[in-house]
């Protein structure tokens with residue numbers, strides 16, 4: 001270890017609209033982001049992790065009217081539910097930002113001012129078919145007249161109304177070439193690669209200027225110098241990422257330490273906002289661009305899109321109550337190829353709990369540790385000479401950190417876990433093949449070596465699963481007598497002869513409640 005200041009790592013989630021309850025799709029994004037944040041911290045980085053809620057916009061105002069409460073009350077009430085869900089999920093955010101926070105309003109006005117000074121904002125008038133749900137205008141040709149005389153957006157099916165308003169526009173059209181040049185020079189800016197292809201062709205097909213203010217309602221951040229307008233919700237929403245590091249104080253410690261962000265984690269449906277609008281706003285305001293945006297896939301209930309009307313929105317609180325937090329966190333990341341859409345179901349969760357957690361990891365820990373307790377006085381075994389099989393196993397464990405780090409750095413979260421589990425699978429086969437329960441009688445010294453090797457793999461695996469399963473990873477490390485848990489200690493082998501606590505089970509099998517009764 002050197003004394004150099006740790007490298008900073010700034011990571012963010014999308015900020016959710018608190019116009020309803022959080023669902024499992026939100027939880028998925030928070031958990032994935034939290035795993036990366038925890039991994040980076042354990043790997044010695046100076047991490048800042050920002051999340052929060054996106055409280056402005058017409059949708060919020062309309063939901064409040066429907067519920068008969070003020071928009072501010074709705075925002076506060078629901079934002080609190082999001083925040084407590086994040087705490088329940090063990091999300092280690094450094095700040096939970098609300099876009100109604102005073103510093104955020106000032107930051108939004110400051111970036112607006114910069115874009116305006118740069119000549120990129122001008123007043124215009126706008127008329128067209130406006131969809132409140134999409135917060136977007138459509139040309140007549142993009143709408144369909146219904147039998148009852150009403151109109152909907154052809155693409156999204158949401159109702160549209162003829163609306164005329166004066167609006168400030170942002171000269172997005174001026175950024176076409178600059179954006180394309182940026183994608184070209186920094187292909188890592190957006191992942192997965194399919195999203196980059198989509199966005200590149202979208203920008204290549206031509207960018208129109210963007211309407212960035214509204215004068216038909218007032219629930220938003222006021223446009224500097226024009227009290228009749230509030231900012232289009234996405235202008236202030238995206239700005240949260242720099243509010244979170246102290247903007248407009250660009251000379252301040254936080255901004256200098258953490259900006260540009262290393263990673264904006266978002267869902268695939270909001271890629272355009274993050275990789276076209278956001279970089280254009282930043283370029284206009286003379287602010288560096290985030291290094292990377294990762295657009296994860298959507299989570300579906302047994303392949304069906306979750307929706308309140310279908311009644312299949314799964315409440316993350318219920319899920320965690322049923323299966324346990326670590327199991328839910330593990331399942332979501334192990335089951336779905338990160339970046340693609342995925343499905344979850346009771347059967348799939350139970351399968352992962354019983355096969356991957358109870359069998360592959362829990363059982364290995366239980367079997368080896370209870371042999372140590374029964375036959376070796378509960379002390380870390382003293383190994384003899386290593387056979388080629390032992391050395392091969394230890395080498396596989398020693399190689400893990402570099403392998404999983406490489407997966408984390410490109411957000412291959414499923415491969416990070418798959419890599420660890422493939423070594424656990426090998427360790428189970430090694431354990432069975434070595435038959436330490438037979439060696440107990442025939443060659444106790446050899447048994448001690450096999451147990452030592454097994455515990456060593458378990459130690460490395462437990463250290464590395466901490467970001468996903470902080471509690472269970474920590475429990476296994478406690479059973480192994482490991483106190484220092486950062487990845488800097490990964491090469492420190494277990495010290496033979498050290499007393500271990502009495503073993504306890506870590507991952508019970510999932511038993512259906514009716515079987516329990």
Ligand code: ME8
Nearest residue numbers: 014015016017025054237238266267268297298299
């Ligand atoms: O889009 N599966 O808020 P939001 C996976 N306020 N992810 C999902 C999902 C699903 N079924 N449904 C939604 C917004 N998400 C804006 C963001 S950021 C400056 C402003 C993801 O509450 C979605 O893709 O609709 C987004 O990343 C996040 O949840 C919040 O969605």
